[in-house]
Amino acid sequence: MLAAGSVGLFSQWAQASSDMGSCPWSAKGCLISSPPVLDIGNDTRDNLLRLLGEKKAFPLPVLPESIDVVHSRNYYFAPHLSEWYDHMQDEAAQDASVAELPLAMQARQIGVDDALLDGFRQQSDGLEDRHVSNTLDSVEQFYRALLAETSLTPEQRQSLALARLKVNGSAEAQAAITALNYPENTVAGQFQHYLLAANQFYAGDYAAAATAFTALSAGQQPWLAETASYMLMRTGLNRSSANASGMYGDFDVKNIDKAAATEALNQAQAYLQKWPDGLYAESARGMLRRINWYLEGWDSLAQESEQALKQAGSVESLISLIAEVDDKLLSKDLTRNEAYFLNAPDAPLLTFTQTLRLMRSTECDGKAPCVDRAYLEQIKPIFDRGQQLPLWQYLTLLLAEQKQDYATVLDAIKPVESLPEHDILAFSQQVLYGDVLMDQKNWDAARQHWLHLLTIAKDKEQQQMLQAMLAATLVNSGQTGQIFAADSPVTNLRYRSLVLKKLATPDLLRQQVKEGSSSEEKTIALHTLLVKDLIAGRYGDWLQDKALGSHITQPLVDNSFSDVDLTVFNWTGEKAEPGYRCASLEQTVSTLNARSDDPHALNCLGEFFRTTQAKVDSWPEQDGTLALGAAVGEGSGGVPNRQAYYTQVIQNPRAEPEDKSFALYRAVMCYAPSGYNDCGGKDAEPTARKGWFNRLKADYRGGPWAQRLKYYW
Known part of the structure; x- marks a missing residue:
C-alpha cells in the first residue's frame, strides 16, 4: 500500500522479491519478516506463505506468542537474525x-x-x-x-x-x-x-546409463522396473544440462539441450502415467517443474508450481516449494537476469503475488509493465477461472490508493464489526481502509479505526501491527502523549521506546520515569532524559533528574538493554585521556551548572561522551515499526557534539593553557584516522583542522598534547 501507513515499509523492497540482508529465507529458524497483510512492500515469498499457509492452517514461522511485549523490544516486523543464529547454534549442538x-x-x-x-x-x-x-x-x-x-x-x-x-x-x-x-538372467544380476x-x-556417461535403465524398466522386478523408469527421466534431465554451467558455476537456462529436456519431459509423464502414486511420484512432479524451467515453459512451470504449492503437506515443504518457485520463476529477473515473469493462465495465486511485486514501481522501464487498470483487466480472467476474484478486487483497490483515488477505496471497503480469526484478505482490506484515512490525514477517523480493529483482532501479530499504526497516527496528529496514557492500547515496548527516544519532551520523559509500564520503560526514559539534558546544556535539570532513578525499583541488568545502561552516569573521570585529570560526571555537571562555559568541565564532559559513547541510540528500535518509523522521522537531540565543546574552549580567551591545548588536540583527533568526524556537529574543513594543528604546535610547543599529535586529518 503506497500510503503514509506503509511507504517506509515498502522502500527497501523496491527492486527485489527477496529479503536481501536477512537470514536465508527458507532456512530453519528464519522467521517471516513482513507484517500479517498482503502488501506491495512485503517480501513476495512472505505474501505467498501467508496466503497458502492460512488455507492449510499451517503453523507459520512467526514470532512466538510468548514474547512479553511490555518488557521486551523483540516483537517487530523485520528480519530476526538473532533468533536464526540461536537456532543454528542449537542445531549444531545436537549429536x-x-x-x-x-x-x-x-x-x-x-x-x-x-x-x-x-x-x-x-x-x-x-x-x-x-x-x-x-x-x-x-x-x-x-x-x-x-x-x-x-x-x-x-x-x-x-x-x-x-x-x-x-x-x-x-x-x-x-x-x-x-x-x-x-x-x-537372475534377479541378483539385474x-x-x-x-x-x-x-x-x-x-556422466548418460548414453550407457540410459541403455541400461531402459532394459531394466521393461523387467519383471517391481522396484527395479519403477526405479529405472524414474532414472530414465533423471538421465535425460542431467544430459540436457550438461553444458549449461559456465566455468564459474554460473547456470544459464539458454544453454539447455532442449531436445534432451523434451525427452526427460516425456519420460516423466510416462512414469507418472504408470505410477501416479509411485515411490518417486512426488519427486517426478518436482522434476516436471525443473524440466519446464529448462524448456522455458513459464506458463507450464507456473501451473505445475501452483498445484504443488496447494498440495504441500507441511509448512516445511511449502516453504521449500516457495523458495524454489521464487528462484526459478517469480524472481528470475533478479536471480538469473532473465525476463520478468508476469502472469500465467492457470496460476492466480502466483499472478496475484507477482502483481503485488510489480506494483512497487510506478515508473515503467520497459522490462515490466506498469500495473494500471488496463493491465488488471487483462489478467482478470485468470482470477475468474481460478475462483479468486476477491484477490483481483483487492489489487484494484491497491491501485486506486496508488492513484490517490481514495473515494473508491472507502466506498468499496466498510469497517467490520468482527474479524475472522484466519482471513488475511479480510484483515488486509481493513488495514488498507485505515491507510487511506492516513493518506487523507484524517487522523481522528484513522485513530478510531485502528482502535476499533484492536478491539476485534484476535491474532497477536495483527494486534502488534495495529499498535504500530495507531501509534503512527497519534504521532502524526500531534498526540504523542496519548501513546503513554494509562489506558493506551499501545503496549509494545519497542514502539514506546522509539517514541520516547526520538520525540518525547523532557516532561513526558520525567512522567514515564515515574509512571512507565515497566522497569524497562522507566530505564529507557531516564537514560534518554539524562543524555538529552547533558546535550542540551540543562545541567541543573540533570542534577535533579538523576535522582529520579529512585523510581526504578528493579534496576535493569540485561545485555539486550545495553543501549540504556544507567551505570554510565556513574563515570568517575578515571577513564579520561591519560594526562588530563577529570572529576566525576556529577562534579563536572555541577561545575557547568555554576559556569556553563567552564573550559575544564567542558573538556571533561567531552571525555565522558568520548569514553562511554553515551548517546540516545535508536538503533535497537530502528527496524520493524512499520508506519511509526516514518512518523517519528529522525528525531532530535540525541547525539552529543563534542566538537562544539572543544571549539568553545579554543575560542575562550580565559581558558588555561592546559585546557586550551587539550581542546586543540581533541578537536584535531575528532578526524583521526579516517578524516571523518566522529565527534558530532558540522564537519570542519581541512583548513580549519590544519589551523588547530598549527596553533597547537606553535603556541603549546613542548606541551604533552603538542608532542602527541603528529598529523592532522
Missing part, C-alpha cells in the same frame, strides 16, 4: 546421527557395518550436480528393495549392499561392481546391472 534408524536397522539385518555407512555419509556430504542424489536416503531405498526381494540369498544381498556404498561414478567402482559377476547403470549415471 549427528550416523544414519537414520531404518537404514541402520536394515544394514545390520543385511550384515553391513555402521562404520561403512558413516564413511559413505562423509564422502557424500557437500556433493553437487548429479551427485546430490547419492545419499543415505537413496541407499536406504536400495536396501529396502534388497530386503523385500526374497529370491536373493543372504550372500547376494550383502554383496549388493556393500557394492551400493561404492557407487560414486569412478572406474574403480565400475570394476568392483562388475566383479560380482552375477548371471544376467540388481548388479542397476548398480552399474547408477555408477555410469554418476560418471
Whole structure:
C-alpha cells in the first residue's frame, strides 16, 4: 500500500522479491519478516506463505506468542537474525546421527557395518550436480528393495549392499561392481546391472546409463522396473544440462539441450502415467517443474508450481516449494537476469503475488509493465477461472490508493464489526481502509479505526501491527502523549521506546520515569532524559533528574538493554585521556551548572561522551515499526557534539593553557584516522583542522598534547 501507513515499509523492497540482508529465507529458524497483510512492500515469498499457509492452517514461522511485549523490544516486523543464529547454534549442538534408524536397522539385518555407512555419509556430504542424489536416503531405498526381494540369498544381498556404498561414478567402482559377476538372467544380476547403470549415471556417461535403465524398466522386478523408469527421466534431465554451467558455476537456462529436456519431459509423464502414486511420484512432479524451467515453459512451470504449492503437506515443504518457485520463476529477473515473469493462465495465486511485486514501481522501464487498470483487466480472467476474484478486487483497490483515488477505496471497503480469526484478505482490506484515512490525514477517523480493529483482532501479530499504526497516527496528529496514557492500547515496548527516544519532551520523559509500564520503560526514559539534558546544556535539570532513578525499583541488568545502561552516569573521570585529570560526571555537571562555559568541565564532559559513547541510540528500535518509523522521522537531540565543546574552549580567551591545548588536540583527533568526524556537529574543513594543528604546535610547543599529535586529518 503506497500510503503514509506503509511507504517506509515498502522502500527497501523496491527492486527485489527477496529479503536481501536477512537470514536465508527458507532456512530453519528464519522467521517471516513482513507484517500479517498482503502488501506491495512485503517480501513476495512472505505474501505467498501467508496466503497458502492460512488455507492449510499451517503453523507459520512467526514470532512466538510468548514474547512479553511490555518488557521486551523483540516483537517487530523485520528480519530476526538473532533468533536464526540461536537456532543454528542449537542445531549444531545436537549429536549427528550416523544414519537414520531404518537404514541402520536394515544394514545390520543385511550384515553391513555402521562404520561403512558413516564413511559413505562423509564422502557424500557437500556433493553437487548429479551427485546430490547419492545419499543415505537413496541407499536406504536400495536396501529396502534388497530386503523385500526374497529370491536373493543372504550372500547376494550383502554383496549388493556393500557394492551400493561404492557407487560414486569412478572406474574403480565400475570394476568392483562388475566383479560380482552375477548371471544376467537372475534377479541378483539385474540388481548388479542397476548398480552399474547408477555408477555410469554418476560418471556422466548418460548414453550407457540410459541403455541400461531402459532394459531394466521393461523387467519383471517391481522396484527395479519403477526405479529405472524414474532414472530414465533423471538421465535425460542431467544430459540436457550438461553444458549449461559456465566455468564459474554460473547456470544459464539458454544453454539447455532442449531436445534432451523434451525427452526427460516425456519420460516423466510416462512414469507418472504408470505410477501416479509411485515411490518417486512426488519427486517426478518436482522434476516436471525443473524440466519446464529448462524448456522455458513459464506458463507450464507456473501451473505445475501452483498445484504443488496447494498440495504441500507441511509448512516445511511449502516453504521449500516457495523458495524454489521464487528462484526459478517469480524472481528470475533478479536471480538469473532473465525476463520478468508476469502472469500465467492457470496460476492466480502466483499472478496475484507477482502483481503485488510489480506494483512497487510506478515508473515503467520497459522490462515490466506498469500495473494500471488496463493491465488488471487483462489478467482478470485468470482470477475468474481460478475462483479468486476477491484477490483481483483487492489489487484494484491497491491501485486506486496508488492513484490517490481514495473515494473508491472507502466506498468499496466498510469497517467490520468482527474479524475472522484466519482471513488475511479480510484483515488486509481493513488495514488498507485505515491507510487511506492516513493518506487523507484524517487522523481522528484513522485513530478510531485502528482502535476499533484492536478491539476485534484476535491474532497477536495483527494486534502488534495495529499498535504500530495507531501509534503512527497519534504521532502524526500531534498526540504523542496519548501513546503513554494509562489506558493506551499501545503496549509494545519497542514502539514506546522509539517514541520516547526520538520525540518525547523532557516532561513526558520525567512522567514515564515515574509512571512507565515497566522497569524497562522507566530505564529507557531516564537514560534518554539524562543524555538529552547533558546535550542540551540543562545541567541543573540533570542534577535533579538523576535522582529520579529512585523510581526504578528493579534496576535493569540485561545485555539486550545495553543501549540504556544507567551505570554510565556513574563515570568517575578515571577513564579520561591519560594526562588530563577529570572529576566525576556529577562534579563536572555541577561545575557547568555554576559556569556553563567552564573550559575544564567542558573538556571533561567531552571525555565522558568520548569514553562511554553515551548517546540516545535508536538503533535497537530502528527496524520493524512499520508506519511509526516514518512518523517519528529522525528525531532530535540525541547525539552529543563534542566538537562544539572543544571549539568553545579554543575560542575562550580565559581558558588555561592546559585546557586550551587539550581542546586543540581533541578537536584535531575528532578526524583521526579516517578524516571523518566522529565527534558530532558540522564537519570542519581541512583548513580549519590544519589551523588547530598549527596553533597547537606553535603556541603549546613542548606541551604533552603538542608532542602527541603528529598529523592532522
